[in-house]
Amino acid sequence: METLVTILAGVLVTVATYLLLSKNLIRVIIGTAILTHAAHLIIMVVSGLKTGSVPIVGEGDPVDPLPQALILTSIVIGFAVTAVSLVLAYRTYQEVGTDKLDELRGDPDE
């Protein structure tokens, strides 16, 4: 199971890298979002995948509650960052009239 999820994380990183290197701004932002989710999978894997009971209040062998807290926090942060960058991309599109990164290049004398 760990191997499978690790491969999945690898696939997500590959996809995200491909998107990050594209010229379209929206694709880059989606790439960053996918990248974050790959990191969440890695957090899940390194702390061990297993079926257990609820920590603290449950009975029997509990699962580690910390990775879930980390992932939730990170999802919230990722949500905020994606929201900010989407609005930024939208504003840039309004201001400059393009979402192609190579057309955003500044003047040489700037």
Added chain:
Amino acid sequence: MNNLIVMPMALPVLMGIILLFLRPYVKVQRSLSLLVFVANIGISVYLLHLIQQNGVIRLDFGGWEPPFGILFVADSFSMLLVLASSIVAAACLIYSFSSVEPSFEKNFYYSFVLLLIAGVNGSFLTGDIFNLFVCFEIMLLSSYVLITFGGKKGQLRESIKYVIVNVVSSWIFLVAIAYLYGTVGTLNMAHIADRIAESGQTPTLTVISVVFLTVFALKAGLFLYFWLPGSYSVPVTPVAAMFGALLTKVGIYAMFRVFTLMFYHEQQITHTIIGILAGLTLIGGSIGAVAYKDLRMVAAYNVVIAVGFILVGLAVATPAAIEGSIYYLIHDIIIKALLFLLAGTMIAVTGQTKMDEISGLIKNHPLLGWLFFLTTLSLAGIPPLSGFIGKVLIGEGAVGSGSYVLLALAFISSIFVLYSLMRIFLTSFWGETIISKDEEIPAKKGWIVSTCILALGTIALGLGAEPMSVYIQDAAETLLNPQIYIDAVFGDN
């Protein structure tokens, strides 16, 4: 337990939220946010005094004892940086009152400044590595917004680069935390340090430490500074000053904390890498500082040089060098804010951004000219200004450990700093006055007041080196003896 420790972060957060409700009342917003920073200065001075008496203080959030809960740990190093950041924030805020447009102020400018400082202070104080990540993100999210205030084309372009670079580096941070958690099974920094000291720094842990180094190098601009000059030269002046003074310093702080508390067992690997990167940073920064004519670019490359200089101290890691780095870090927070504010003021009064388009400024703005000269001297390390002692101590440390290449690079870079700023001083302030007094935009009172506060700060830090040294020696001692920090976290509260 002392709830005061959380105040440098919690007060700005609370006030930032309250200001959202006070959107139309600009005057109230201004005075409340200034009040918060002044309160933070008072709190950090009091806490510094308290740490001197009782040792390192900690606060467990929600009463969860370490290593289970999140906690804030205040030692002299963190508190000195919190104090410096509060002073700089207050000065930049005073500068903002008379320089940012009214439309910014109505669009939550002060809220974002407060949240930025909350993130910075939180990063300095936290004792949990994941919480460090969260505080970084609070700081970065506010900075994403602050960098775009103004909405010009160049700003938007640079902010896209800035956001993407930081999102990717945050991702590496998250992965590094995941690896570390998988290896040592804890996130409390003192607990990690304890476990690494017990089991020894295995090769896996050394690799993880290099991943952390990559993250902080991206955030601090250690060698990976390619994004820095562009994004620090576009925002409005007070924001640029806060960025230049504080954001890279948070990365440097994190590097100091991680490599003195947790990963200090394999110094010949990690600290050698830091040393090489610091040397390359000094070279690159020096070339950049003399290559550009845009005032803000020169200032931004000076930030890069300072990053390299401070980390020479960490790479050498002798007591004198660490002490010097702490001293230089505080000095640099104050002086870089001053440099950016002065460069911004020069651009504001003349309307030009390149140094050779400005000439003879000293006739109409003598105070501005002499403040700039003072900054130049302080950055070059002329006694009795504040840059001197830091440079001497780092140099002493480098000699003591025989790192002569780093020593040479550090001091040659100081000459480049002096040259790059003297060039501005000579071309822009001396020479024929090409702009008559009526055409110039007069310098406003708030600009002069805030730059004077910071100038007094650098003089006071230089002259007051003796009384300050008690706190700085304590900070260096805690950094060099991780056991003090670990005992404070696991001892009785």
Added chain:
Amino acid sequence: MKINNVILRTVAKLVFFIILTLAVYLFFAGHNSPGGGFSGGLVLASALVLLFIVFDIETIQKGIPIDFKLVAAFGAFLSVGTGFGALVFGENFLTQAFDYFNLPFFGEIELTTVTIFEAGVALVVVGVVVTILLSISEDE
């Protein structure tokens, strides 16, 4: 822009309340099982977003005349406020308290200050999501 989409409108009116119920369920379930303020808030926000998409923005703003920026601000204030509330009682920052009460109709029930914190989180999420939607769609 008005699209006369009868099916979507009829369904949305019904589904809106189902989503709201799910949001409230997730919010309260979050205390001991999966759910909580963030996910509850997101579901609640998605209900509002559905309304904004199906009916046009002006109509909904007439019906719900709230500044969602202030909703987010109020939520954040509530959440941070519970942290500060602990200081009043001389406890560590962010300390949460809970106790069991016998209420009429509900019977014995656990009331905690975490719920206030979570309510703040939910309000922030609702406020932020709707604000993003409105600020992107407003200037057309």
